[in-house]
Amino acid sequence: xxxxxxxxxxxxxxxxxxxxxxxxxxxxxxxxxxxxxxxxxxxxxxxxxxxxxxxxxxxxxxxxxxxxxxxxxxxxxxxxxxxxxxxxxxxxxxxxxxxxxxxxxxxxxxxxxxxxxxxxxxxxxxxxxxxxxxxxxxxxxxxxxxxxxxxxxxxxxxxxxxxxxxxxxxxxxxxxxxxxxxxxxxxxxxxxxxxxxxxxxxxxxxxxxxxxxxxxxxxxxxxxxxxxxxxxxxxxxxxxxxxxxxxxxxxxxxxxxxxxxxxxxxxxxxxxxxxxxxxxxxxxxxxxxxxxxxxxxxxxxxxxxxxxxxxxxxxxxxxxxxxxxxxxxxxxxxxxxxxxxxxxxxxxxxxxxxxxxxxxxxxxxxxxxxxxxxxxxxxxxxxxxxxxxxxxxxxxxxxxxxxxxxxxxxxxxxxxxxxxxxxxxxxxxxxxxxxxxxxxxxxxxxxxxxxxxxxxxxxxxxxxxxxxxxxxxxxxxxxxxxxxxxxxxxxxxxxxxxxxxxxxxxxxxxxxxxxxxxxxxxxxxxxxxxxxxxxxxxxxxxxxxxxxxxxxxxxxxxxxx
RNA sequence: CGGGGUGUAGCGCAGCCCGGUUAGCGCGCUUCGUUCGGGACGAAGAGGUCGGGAGUUCGAAUCUCCCCACCCCGACCA
Numbered sequence: 001x002x003x004x005x006x007x008x009x010x011x012x013x014x015x016x017x018x019x020x021x022x023x024x025x026x027x028x029x030x031x032x033x034x035x036x037x038x039x040x041x042x043x044x045x046x047x048x049x050x051x052x053x054x055x056x057x058x059x060x061x062x063x064x065x066x067x068x069x070x071x072x073x074x075x076x077x078x079x080x081x082x083x084x085x086x087x088x089x090x091x092x093x094x095x096x097x098x099x100x101x102x103x104x105x106x107x108x109x110x111x112x113x114x115x116x117x118x119x120x121x122x123x124x125x126x127x128x129x130x131x132x133x134x135x136x137x138x139x140x141x142x143x144x145x146x147x148x149x150x151x152x153x154x155x156x157x158x159x160x161x162x163x164x165x166x167x168x169x170x171x172x173x174x175x176x177x178x179x180x181x182x183x184x185x186x187x188x189x190x191x192x193x194x195x196x197x198x199x200x201x202x203x204x205x206x207x208x209x210x211x212x213x214x215x216x217x218x219x220x221x222x223x224x225x226x227x228x229x230x231x232x233x234x235x236x237x238x239x240x241x242x243x244x245x246x247x248x249x250x251x252x253x254x255x256x257x258x259x260x261x262x263x264x265x266x267x268x269x270x271x272x273x274x275x276x277x278x279x280x281x282x283x284x285x286x287x288x289x290x291x292x293x294x295x296x297x298x299x300x301x302x303x304x305x306x307x308x309x310x311x312x313x314x315x316x317x318x319x320x321x322x323x324x325x326x327x328x329x330x331x332x333x334x335x336x337x338x339x340x341x342x343x344x345x346x347x348x349x350x351x352x353x354x355x356x357x358x359x360x361x362x363x364x365x366x367x368x369x370x371x372x373x374x375x376x377x378x379x380x381x382x383x384x385x386x387x388x389x390x391x392x393x394x395x396x397x398x399x400x401x402x403x404x405x406x407x408x409x410x411x412x413x414x415x416x417x418x419x420x421x422x423x424x425x426x427x428x429x430x431x432x433x434x435x436x437x438x439x440x441x442x443x444x445x446x447x448x449x450x451x452x453x454x455x456x457x458x459x460x461x462x463x464x465x466x467x468x469x470x471x472x473x474x475x476x477x478x479x480x481x482x483x484x485x486x487x488x489x490x491x492x493x494x495x496x497x498x499x500x501x502x503x504x505x506x507x508x509x510x511x512x513x514x515x516x517x518x519x520x521x522x523x524x525x526x527x528x529x530x531x532x533x534x535x536x537x538x539x540x541x542x543x544x545x546x547x548x549x550x551x552x553x554x555x556x557x558x559x560x561x
Numbered sequence: 562c563g564g565g566g567u568g569u570a571g572c573g574c575a576g577c578c579c580g581g582u583u584a585g586c587g588c589g590c591u592u593c594g595u596u597c598g599g600g601a602c603g604a605a606g607a608g609g610u611c612g613g614g615a616g617u618u619c620g621a622a623u624c625u626c627c628c629c630a631c632c633c634c635g636a637c638c639a
Contacts, residue, residue: 009571011572011573011589012572012588012589012600013572013573013587013588014573015572015573016567016572016574016631016632017631017632018632019632019633034631036630036631037630037631037632085639088639089639091637092637092638092639105639106639137638139637139638140562140636140638141562141633141635141637141638143632143633148638215638401638406639470598472597472598473596473598475597476597505600506596506598506599506600506601507597507598507599507600508598508599508600508601509599509600509601510598510599510600511598511599511600512599512600513600524598526597526598527597527598528598529598
């Protein structure tokens with residue numbers, strides 16, 4: 001591809017709307033342009049990369065027996081009503097204004113619709129159906145460039161099986177294919193066990209990439225591979241100290257002491273000698289949650305321990321329930337249910353609020369003073385704590401969800417009556433699995449993991465071109481003639497070549513564009529080296545440069561660095 | 562949806578608080594000349610509904626009100 005005839009609008013300046021590195025670089029390298037919030041146009045080189053990603057996905061899906069479909073984006077609303085998902089998706093679902101259609105945010109319904117009446121016998125099963133297509137979701141707040149858009153490319157696959165044993169097989173195939181896909185794309189990722197959520201499925205795993213731009217928080221152990229969403233992650237942390245001698249509770253005047261940190265500073269004690277109280281409303285009744293020191297209540301864990309509706313109490317409610325404001329609340333003489341985090345188990349000589357403003361209590365012995373106290377895992381795992389599985393250090397960070405695999409079960413087949421007959425002529429609902437990959441997210445994550453101060457650093461197989469050929473001064477006829485020959489030779493040898501043949505652009509400009517665009521190898525043709533029959537090749541990743549003889553260039557490029 | 566911010570030439574910004582020539586600057590763009598290995602130099606040019614609407618005023622980019630778009634934080638994310 002000749003740059004002189006191509007639309008590759010590179011930018012020297014950083015666009016204001018972009019914040020994260022991948023977004024900035026995609027725009028600066030002329031790969032993508034925004035049309036509206038969460039809606040992007042892929043420019044020629046960007047789309048070339050998208051196609052390479054889709055090709056890899058397609059190959060691996062075909063390798064496990066997947067069959068590619070092309071489903072409509074416009075769906076009759078009626079089908080979505082039958083599964084209750086018009087309501088479930090709510091405002092996320094785009095509605096067409098002048099006809100009863102919706103824009104599909106995913107395709108379970110359509111897969112089930114086509115399976116119905118066509119996959120009628122156990123002999124027709126199993127099937128793996130997939131598509132790589134545009135999906136539409138009316139995201140309330142698109143962000144992070146193409147990572148969360150309102151219109152995006154997704155590969156989604158669906159397995160159709162006669163039973164759950166078959167589903168297990170299809171699920172395992174996808175798990176393996178996904179690992180191959182992400183490995184081939186050169187991504188550093190990890191797999192997180194996720195809860196089955198409201199979908200009624202039995203198992204689900206997410207493929208995540210560590211990134212500050214991520215929307216999920218996960219805990220990950222590099223050593224043993226333990227990984228979990230922060231909402232459910234567990235860790236090993238220091239419990240409350242158990243002193244051999246328990247003091248009696250005593251009141252301390254603590255004017256203007258609100259936080260645990262202030263309390264520790266005021267009394268010159270350690271955080272682990274304190275118990276923090278948080279009040280929640282559980283199905284309309286107050287409950288006190290006691291945490292060790294500054295530990296944060298994990299509201300997801302709290303929710304699953306308690307069941308029902310849980311919310312934190314409003315400031316006005318606190319006074320009414322406890323007689324004190326936040327900062328002075330404690331478990332002693334609290335009139336309602338109290339639960340505590342496991343780390344506090346049997347702690348003694350603890351300090352906590354006195355349920356009287358500006359007073360705290362010392363000498364609390366939980367076993368003695370609160371004999372009916374129940375203990376649960378209620379805390380949020382923190383960075384640097386120990387892995388629950390292997391004991392090495394746990395890292396907590398933000399991550400981007402690249403893909404997920406999900407055992408759906410019979411939710412959709414039952415809602416839409418998608419049944420088959422077994423060997424005995426007995427009718428059963430088809431068992432489904434659903435498996436998604438965000439195509440643009442692979443793109444963005446690759447850049448997040450492969451860039452430097454000059455630009456993107458591509459590598460095979462996603463690199464849009466193998467070689468960036470730079471003719472430094474194309475007005476020099478020797479340079480121009482040599483470049484033309486190299487360009488033809490490289491292409492006929494099977495390389496994909498981006499040829500900077502612009503004759504009105506200075507050398508420095510071309511070098512910087514080449515570094516920004518980030519092809520793995522640059523071939524630089526200039527007068528000086530050419531005089532001696534040489535050209536220069538450069539390794540984009542390391543910056544290493546070599547001057548080589550023109551007549552040995554083709555051999556050298558077999559193994560350039 | 563709550564909070565914060567921005568909107569002035571293709572891009573990045575100044576001007577606005579304190580209203581008053583012809584709305585500036587850098588980059589980019591056009592033409593000519595020079596230059597040609599790390600974002601060149603000179604000269605001459607083109608390019609603007611100052612996000613939109615209404616209002617105040619002799620006069621609005623600037624003040625007031627309404628609306629829209631975009632960005633960030635949060636909520637949300639089967």
